[in-house]
Amino acid sequence: MKLEKIYQILFKKYGDLHWWPADTPFEVIIGAILTQNTAWTNVEKALERFEGNLSPERVLNMPLEELQEIIRPSGFYKQKSQYLKAVTEWFAGYDCEINEIKSRPLTDIRSELLKVKGIGNETADSIILYALELPSFVIDAYTMRLFKRIPVDAGTTYMEAKNFCERELPRDAQLYKNFHALIVQNAKEHCRKKALCTACPLEQVCQKLF
Ligand code: SF4
Incomplete structure (x- = not known):
């Protein structure tokens, strides 16, 4: 599954989430x-x-x-x-x-x-x-869970997944910021430990490999 496709689907559903919530x-x-x-x-x-x-x-x-x-x-x-x-x-x-x-x-x-x-x-x-707003892709447990379920062949370690994302995506801090925020948002609403796949925006493209 192409990362950009996942990004587009999530962005269409949630839009720009304006992360990170901070003043400075x-x-x-x-x-x-x-x-x-x-x-x-x-x-x-x-x-x-x-x-x-x-x-x-x-x-x-x-x-x-x-x-x-x-x-x-x-x-x-x-x-x-x-x-x-x-x-x-x-x-x-x-x-x-x-x-x-x-x-x-x-x-x-x-x-x-x-x-x-x-x-x-x-x-x-x-x-x-x-x-710093520099392009360094953030991986977390939500990202690894999503990649496993869809699946996205991004490897199993933090650095493997990070390097994979940075190879696949344009080097763009704004894109990385939004993408990570979107993954977290979808993990909270749908791709929880016990997944709520109904109405998940990724349902059509996800193989649901639990
Ligand atoms: S369809 Fe289910 S398993 Fe796939 S991303 Fe959505 S919630 Fe997760």
């Missing part, structure tokens, strides 16, 4: 950490507790315990508080200037992010795609 690139970076192993609703609760004052300076200068208390609703808050400090230090290393970071090759940015405590493939790609 730094908020995207923070959200990308907080969303690890939790639902987005919990991330929203944690973000609200910054009371509109979410800046790199504040995160860096805040005592760890205070940061933990703020982000408690996101779960794993002790670990995540350390990850937030680490990624903010990385960001501050570029004077918190997105364009400074973007002046470097994408592959270098990605390798650097992967060395930051708490950042794995999915978080690194989410930051690169949604905060």
Whole structure:
């Protein structure tokens, strides 16, 4: 099954979902950490507790315990508080200037992010795609589930699936942003663990390989 066809079908159904929901690139970076192993609703609760004052300076200068208390609703808050400090230090290393970071090759940015405590493939790609707006395709459990069921022969590991998508699709950050958002949306509405195939926009093209 061609990825572009899947994209077109999903886009026709859901349109542009305007991801990532954040006011600043730094908020995207923070959200990308907080969303690890939790639902987005919990991330929203944690973000609200910054009371509109979410800046790199504040995160860096805040005592760890205070940061933990703020982000408690996101779960794993002790670990995540350390990850937030680490990624903010990385960001501050570029004077918190997105364009400074973007002046470097994408592959270098990605390798650097992967060395930051708490950042794995999915978080690194989410930051690169949604905060830096550079074309780095994000894979998650929803994507792997969809590819298995349709099926899309994208391999079984994160990097296999990512490389497959980047080979198959035009290198376009906006397309990658929308596509990932559409996959998540459809996974929530239809392609759940227990699939709701009736009225799924992909039903006509899906072999439903459970
Ligand atoms: S038809 Fe069913 S299995 Fe296929 S994508 Fe839709 S919900 Fe998932």
